[in-house]
Amino acid sequence: MTKRNKIIYWIATIWLSLGMLSTGIVQLIKMENEVTMMKNLGYPIYILTILGVWKILGVIAVLVPKFPIIKEWAYAGFFFAMSGAVFSHLANGDGGKDFFGPILLLVLTFVSWYFRPADRKTTTTNL
Template sequence: MNLNKIIYWVSTTLLGVLLLMSAGMYIFNYLAIEEAFKSFGYPTYLIYPLAIAKTTAVLVLVIQKQSIIKEWVYSALFFEIVLAFFAHFMIGDGEQTAAVIAMALLILSYIFGKRTFKNSIV
């Protein structure tokens, strides 16, 4: 296994674990997440769809090599992570560190995924 593939799989796996932990919190700790969403000013009916979307995103990142769907997942996760960062930053709860880590892992996964699967058919 070459270095590009190792970096891709480590960053993608860590990103996947982070997203699945977040989705798990959305499902199993609903009341705390509901309060957080209210403090952000977000509608609480987004909690379960976001948990499903994060879980689906992890599946696509792990299963797909290079495809249009995977590109969409990367872009959706980019916007989700940016919005999470600014939501935590704006209310000043100091919880934006996870978003910074997630963004670094997302960028590493994207760049090294392109290098690893550059010869794959879309």
């Protein structure tokens, strides 16, 4: 892995982790803005707890060394959560400001996943 790729990986991963951790905490404590947004999107409020817990666990999985399969699941979860957020806002007819956060986290998810070091990737075997 080149030094440039390592820098790209860590910058994207740190920003991704901060974004997921902060939104996960906000969702777990059910801040008023988050509750209002979920109601406007038509989701039940308990979904905030589910998303918050999974985001925080995903951040831990991505940052802790080893466990590449768990990292793959965390990245997939981030992708599903953020792409789901984008489509939910789109279906609801929300404005551009509502898309910024989820799209940014979606891009950071892809960049972090793409540039991850070899020891954080799964190895494939032929069965």
